[in-house]
Amino acid sequence: MTIHTPTGVLLGSYTPGTPEWEQARGGLCITATEIAAVMNLSPWSNPFVLWHKKSGLPVPPFVVTSQVEWGNRLEPAVAAKWQDEHEGYCVEPTGTWRHRHRDWQRATPDRILTTSQGAVTELLEVKTSPTGEGWENGVPLHYYCQIQWQLDTLGLQRCHVAVLISGHDYREHVVEYDETDAKLMRERAERFLDSVRNGQRPDIDASTSTYDTLRRQVDRFTAEDVEIPGPIASRYEVTHQQLKAAETEHTHAKSLLLDALGGGRNATHLGRRIAYRTAHEDGTTRSLQPAR
Template identity: 60%
Template sequence: MSTTDHPYAAPSGVLLGHFTPGSAAWDEARAGLSITATEIAAVVGLSPWMSRFTLWHKKSGLAVAPFEMTSAVEWGNRLEDAVAQKWQDEHPGQLAAPAGTWRHREREWQRATPDRLIYPQPAGEFEIPEQAEELLEVKTAPFGDEWGPDGDKDGVPLHYRCQVMWQMDTLGLTRTHFAVLISGHDYREYTVEYDEGDAALLREAAAVFLDEVHGGIRPPIDGADDTYQTIRVQPDNFDDIDVEIPATDAARYEQAQAAARTAATELTAAKGIVLDHIGTGRRAVTDGRRIAYRIAKPDGTTKSLNPYRTSKEAA
């Protein structure tokens, strides 16, 4: 039996279907004034990929910058099945099956597309049981700095915790397992338990956000890069005219430009010092903490020096 044969395979969720990511049907299932699990972190200002400002424009039907398929996203998609299979191998007696896209049975605007649903699988049986018990979320990461030690109950980055809390709240399940592959070889597992208080806060924030979309109340402009990209793509035409702006905004821009030039000079000097310390090495560390890593060209010279992201920055 497939999960589509019993649409109430989760206590509070209604299965909308199994859609190919990026397809028209997939977009339709996630469209409109709904909040998905991948969007809830943006609602509460914790997403490293999308600002509240950008999400508001998206939900208001306004232009946002087009999605760009990065190598990290591509390989995350390619490796999902392999990492999920590793979790399956480590947990005999449980079946992790593709989950599909769901909505909450009562709150139709609450949507989620978990990676896998976990079902109890008695030995020798291959039919998917009618009731899912838990969720499995699969992640890949180039570095493990934002993840805690394997099995750490607090080791999951906050934006991913928001994501799975929303998924559990949508489907009515109480536990999510994470299977995470870091640097292509470091496999870790984590577990997040459902928290009604956290879920209620997310629901309240989502309801307020959707009310703001309905009311045309735009969030303030923040410093996120995707906020700037969203402003850039607004179809404002082009009029060759002067526009008077508030003196405070003009001063803020000019001061930021001056500070950026100073900061750029200081950053160049600091990068040179760190790179000089690294020499032919790979990483710069201090007191056991990784600061930056060097990528070398085939001839051994440096292609780039990149900072390690801290858990606070990633969240």
């Protein structure tokens, strides 16, 4: 059965990490997982890091954390739960798609919802989260961007979202296609790709991922002395001194708090938890953590 959508062209189904998968997502294109970085809304990346990646320059490697691993392992189970709750839908895995008229616009939805004739009617995204943070009022913004990009690529109007929080809290959401938001993202993506073609690097921001990307640019290491502009040198020296002072003060504050906590676990103030203690088996303190 041939799968078809209003504007999507199926490139194929690839195993993540294989050369075929990298090729389908590589080059001067923007995927659904990258559009939030273009919009500077991603918790994992940003325009600076993505620009280096698209320019063929070194970037920090993707790390398969335990959260990522278990998210992948649980995806089929969460998708099956959604299908159990919605009789009449045909839920199928899919592959990587491109827009029919914009080859640079790519998307790999988690699941597609099809008719018996092979027409894709809607999408299903499957997520897992260790906490409910960000899901209080619907779908987090970076996932919203991802979903709008998928809908815009395939020419569809609705995406269902199934999320499993803390391993037991199952929730569902629906995201409708928003033409205005999709147009804004396309314009930003096209400007971003132009900046890659023209060698116009984004500004350096304060994120750790930007710093880690700069650390990986091997051509920056020489044995020569380099004269640094005054504002940059002053900012580094002043903030370093401030950091050392803040660390010393924070250590003092932790000592005072730990002493005041005594044998308790949770430190509260006016009914609000401000920190908690984790302990070794012998009862000694392992760490003092700020409340989330």
